[in-house]
Amino acid sequence: MSADRPESRPDDAALREAALQALSRVADPADGTDLVSAGRVQGLSVRDAVARFAIEADPARAAALEPLRRAAEEAVRAVPGMAGALAVLTAHAEPGAARPAPSAAAPRPAAPRPAAPDPAASRPAAASASAPPPDLRGARPDARAPAQAPGPAPMPGVGAVVAVASGKGGVGKSTVAANLAVALAARGLRVGLLDADVYGPSQPRMLGVSGRPSSPDGKTILPLRNHGVTMMSIGLMTPEDQAVIWRGPMLMGALQQMLGQVAWGRLDVLLVDLPPGTGDVQMTLCQKVRVAGAVIVSTPQDIALIDARKGIDMFRRMQVPILGVIENMAAFVCDGCGKVHHPFGHGGARAEAEKLGAPFLGEIPLDLAIRTAADGGAPIVVQAPESPQARAFANVAAALADALRDPAGAPEGA
Numbered sequence: 001m002s003a004d005r006p007e008s009r010p011d012d013a014a015l016r017e018a019a020l021q022a023l024s025r026v027a028d029p030a031d032g033t034d035l036v037s038a039g040r041v042q043g044l045s046v047r048d049a050v051a052r053f054a055i056e057a058d059p060a061r062a063a064a065l066e067p068l069r070r071a072a073e074e075a076v077r078a079v080p081g082m083a084g085a086l087a088v089l090t091a092h093a094e095p096g097a098a099r100p101a102p103s104a105a106a107p108r109p110a111a112p113r114p115a116a117p118d119p120a121a122s123r124p125a126a127a128s129a130s131a132p133p134p135d136l137r138g139a140r141p142d143a144r145a146p147a148q149a150p151g152p153a154p155m156p157g158v159g160a161v162v163a164v165a166s167g168k169g170g171v172g173k174s175t176v177a178a179n180l181a182v183a184l185a186a187r188g189l190r191v192g193l194l195d196a197d198v199y200g201p202s203q204p205r206m207l208g209v210s211g212r213p214s215s216p217d218g219k220t221i222l223p224l225r226n227h228g229v230t231m232m233s234i235g236l237m238t239p240e241d242q243a244v245i246w247r248g249p250m251l252m253g254a255l256q257q258m259l260g261q262v263a264w265g266r267l268d269v270l271l272v273d274l275p276p277g278t279g280d281v282q283m284t285l286c287q288k289v290r291v292a293g294a295v296i297v298s299t300p301q302d303i304a305l306i307d308a309r310k311g312i313d314m315f316r317r318m319q320v321p322i323l324g325v326i327e328n329m330a331a332f333v334c335d336g337c338g339k340v341h342h343p344f345g346h347g348g349a350r351a352e353a354e355k356l357g358a359p360f361l362g363e364i365p366l367d368l369a370i371r372t373a374a375d376g377g378a379p380i381v382v383q384a385p386e387s388p389q390a391r392a393f394a395n396v397a398a399a400l401a402d403a404l405r406d407p408a409g410a411p412e413g414a
């Protein structure tokens with residue numbers, strides 16, 4: 001595989017062919033069959049001389065197959081003219097094998113798959129800067145989480161990792177995460193937003209980001225940036241037009257790649273937009289990374305609150321403090337008469353937060369402008385910063401920044 005490198009790089013189509021050939025020489029030691037004849041290579045694409053593909057794997061063997069994944073990457077990387085290769089293990093896509101979402105939410109079609117592998121790769125230099133980021137450094141409430149296992153590691157260069165969660169789908173968690181991210185950035189913080197909602201990644205749309213992240217060295221992934229926020233979405237790492245069935249170990253690998261291989265740079269806060277519910281992604285995040293705290297988004301509706309309670313309970317069991325509860329879709333102001341309506345009830349999340357001893361960070365109205373702004377790729381905080389809706393988000397962001405700075409202010413056990 002060490003032919004002379006041509007003067008000009010072969011085009012991506014030729015590289016793809018060569019990559020396929022290289023993969024046909026990589027065999028699974030378990031049965032000796034090569035990956036290509038076994039039909040286990042999926043979604044092989046080459047763009048700008050970087051190959052991305054998935055290798056079908058039995059979830060039960062996911063850990064044992066890591067050397068095979070690396071060997072496949074190495075083989076493709078060795079193709080003359082290839083700048084990099086990113087592979088990921090994915091579950092068998094057998095008919096009927098689809099696993100329901102590990103949460104209350106129904107699985108959605110075209111769930112994504114990441115294409116960036118090699119968990120052994122070191123963190124990018126930018127993310128390993130030794131100087132601590134300012135302001136929120138002291139935000140990690142270590143003292144309040146004494147039982148933390150040695151597992152969760154701090155993310156180098158990141159002041160505070162904050163999980164944005166909801167018990168139930170559709171309560172506006174992603175909308176809140178996007179607006180909080182830009183509102184925190186407007187306060188001068190260096191903000192990252194990791195869209196880990198594997199069943200419906202929506203941050204690329206909400207933050208108006210498209211295209212695929214590049215990987216100049218074939219190992220680290222450069223995140224995208226818009227509205228002052230550094231963003232990476234599991235949805236941007238999916239081989240296009242591919243429905244993927246996620247299994248626990250695959251989810252774990254995908255999330256680890258997003259945390260460990262994305263060149264986040266130095267951040268004061270990294271918001272993680274989680275899927276709804278209490279599933280594998282939530283558990284993996286809390287086990288792998290030291291999470292400064294979780295923010296729970298809920299509507300005032302009873303059903304949403306019941307699910308939110310489960311979320312709060314899960315984070316507490318994982319020794320992750322609850323930084324606060326946000327009530328979304330709290331009130332609706334009628335355009336015509338100006339009257340305030342409460343279609344989902346009112347005050348439920350605040351009351352519940354009080355009952356559970358968790359801080360209440362504020363409420364966000366139900367408003368058409370919030371939805372249209374999010375759909376248009378510029379959250380309301382960016383589009384109309386002086387509007388009452390944007391101010392509601394700014395107030396919540398201020399409360400969150402306070403909670404991060406002074407976690408001890410949060411009630412014990414939160």
Ligand SMILES: Nc1ncnc2c1ncn2[C@@H]1O[C@H](COP(=O)(O)OP(=O)(O)OP(=O)(O)O)[C@@H](O)[C@H]1O
Nearest residue numbers: 169170171172173174175200329365366367370371
């Ligand atoms: N305060 C609000 N006012 C008006 N529309 C809202 C508000 N919050 C969210 N929405 C809209 O509700 C829909 C669901 O929001 P979003 O996708 O943020 O929910 P989610 O909780 O992240 O859902 P899931 O986790 O199931 O993907 C979107 O169309 C969004 O624009």
